[in-house]
Amino acid sequence: NAGVTQTPKFQVLKTGQSMTLQCAQDMNHNSMYWYRQDPGMGLRLIYYSASEGTTDKGEVPNGYNVSRLNKREFSLRLESAAPSQTSVYFCASRPDTEAFFGQGTRLTVV
Amino acid sequence: DQQVKQNSPSLSVQEGRISILNCDYTNSMFDYFLWYKKYPAEGPTFLISISSIKDKNEDGRFTVFLNKSAKHLSLHIVPSQPGDSAVYFCAARRPYLYMRFGAGTRLTVKP
Numbered sequence: 001n002a003g004v005t006q007t008p009k010f011q012v013l014k015t016g017q018s019m020t021l022q023c024a025q026d027m028n029h030n031s032m033y034w035y036r037q038d039p040g041m042g043l044r045l046i047y048y049s050a051s052e053g054t055t056d057k058g059e060v061p062n063g064y065n066v067s068r069l070n071k072r073e074f075s076l077r078l079e080s081a082a083p084s085q086t087s088v089y090f091c092a093s094r095p096d097t098e099a100f101f102g103q104g105t106r107l108t109v110v
Numbered sequence: 111d112q113q114v115k116q117n118s119p120s121l122s123v124q125e126g127r128i129s130i131l132n133c134d135y136t137n138s139m140f141d142y143f144l145w146y147k148k149y150p151a152e153g154p155t156f157l158i159s160i161s162s163i164k165d166k167n168e169d170g171r172f173t174v175f176l177n178k179s180a181k182h183l184s185l186h187i188v189p190s191q192p193g194d195s196a197v198y199f200c201a202a203r204r205p206y207l208y209m210r211f212g213a214g215t216r217l218t219v220k221p
Contacts, residue, residue, distance in 0.1 A: 004153070033208060035211075040119070040213055041213060042114075042116075042199060042211040042212050042213040042214050043154070043199060043201075043211040044211070045208050045209075045210075048208050050206075058208060059210075090153055090154070092153075097142055097144070097159060097203070098144055098156040098159060099156070099209065100156070101146075101153030101154045101155070102153050103151070103152055103153045104151075104152070104153050
């Protein structure tokens with residue numbers, strides 16, 4: 001039972017490069033989320049998808065795009081990476097109340 | 111706009127004693143509150159929650175208290191164990207909306 005799976009686990013990008021963070025869940029949850037964790041800031045929501053085919057901005061959406069490919073998969077894209085996007089990124093899915101998180105992607109932009 | 115606040119970045123307690131982690135919120139529309147635990151290099155895991163219509167919820171060694179008038183909740187861990195050493199995040203949710211998280215409190219339980 002995998003739960004929420006994120007790939008990759010680690011990534012180093014140069015400023016201006018693009019990349020896509022992948023997330024898949026096997027729990028048949030409707031809602032999926034992308035958070036970033038920064039020291040002293042906790043977890044801040046980037047984008048979320050309440051159901052397949054819908055996406056909405058969270059607290060810090062600038063510089064990111066998302067795609068809800070199907071019910072299982074929710075990807076996060078950085079079109080032109082900036083050093084300010086150095087962070088740990090977490091994907092989560094939620095059936096109703098508590099959310100289930102992936103193990104995270106540690107991204108460094110140099 | 112930090113609607114959920116954990117003002118103590120760290121807490122250190124002795125094994126066997128009580129750990130009390132605090133959380134304050136500003137939005138009276140929050141209807142559900144959660145605590146998550148996070149170990150290094152892992153994702154947060156759900157620990158315990160409480161609905162806004164209750165003032166206490168207990169699960170084994172973990173108890174969450176909610177004081178709506180003060181917009182304050184706390185997590186009590188009794189007795190504390192070294193394996194409880196982790197970062198604890200408080201989260202709050204408005205109906206049909208996403209959760210907002212606090213900055214986290216790093217708990218260290220000393221043997």
